């Protein structure tokens with residue numbers, strides 16, 4: 829199990845048991861995390877899976893790729909640690925990862 833801590837747009841904190849190999853977006857949608865619509869199903873073409881990665885975790889998660897960066901330009905409340913959650917695949921190294929769903933995604 830790879831635990832992921834989600835902070836929902838209203839501030840609710842939920843700790844979810846994820847699975848290595850799944851993305852953070854898949855983990856969120858399977859658990860009904862608020863604010864992760866994932867309209868494109870993970871094809872990196874909608875930005876409705878935007879999350880802000882906790883700064884303590886960002887080095888392990890890594891920066892967005894070029895396509896992802898271009899899409900993030902259209903998202904609201906983007907920060908230097910913003911990522912599209914469909915582009916973050918869970919590994920053992922990410923056990924305990926904490927991400928926040930922006931308030932604009934209520």
Ligand code: FES
Pocket residue numbers: 853865866867868869870871872873874875876877912913914915
């Ligand atoms: Fe559409 Fe992530 S689900 S960009």
